[in-house]
Amino acid sequence: MVGEERAYVYRTTEYIKDMGTPERHAEVTRHVASGLVAGRNLKRKQRAIFLDRDGTINEYIGLLSDPRQLQVPDEVYTALAAINDSGFLAIVVSNQPVVARNLCSLDELNEINLRLEAMLGERHVYLDDLMCCPHHPDRGFPEENREYKIACACRKPGTALLDRAVEAYNIDRRASYFVGDTTTDIQTGRNAGLRTVLLATGKAGSDGKYDAHADLGAADLHDAVLMILAEAALLPAPADTN
């Protein structure tokens, strides 16, 4: 069917699950009862946890340019499992100037992201979306990829990628969060009207680029997700819009 172009694929945040075994059927039954299935309908306002990538999901190693450099700590899998089970969307928003610096091509960046999503899939957790800015504003380096050396609106703390996700997935900003390890992440969350959580992993806020104070501080991603879910349990679910 793929060869004949009779297959069509699209990314969605709505509830989809194979329930072809008794265990899976029981899980879907649980999700219907908890409201997760109805809540994920895009007619309803969604809550999202926006996540940085390097230092938040995978170990921070500086500029990552090869899928083999990806390492994901155990607590990140646990954290994503909790998000996936909660009704919050998990959406990565990442600056990847590696393309503008010509450390890898856009195809290679996609390969890194696909490898990351495959690693998560092997442990039965997933991201609802993953968005990257491949640009960098500072020109004048001999090895640079000039096409991507531009001042753009999508490089954090710009909010263009986030704004696109808010639009596409009907996200309620006031019920959503940005979680990251740098002051750039916190500034991005503030610019976008989200609550913010600074992690003690990765750069742990030591980049000092912005004078941005996070609403919450957490030891790692799992700690952050537990705080968010505890806070969210105190708040009413977002109102429906039709």
Ligand SMILES: [Zn+2]
């Ligand atoms: Zn950009």
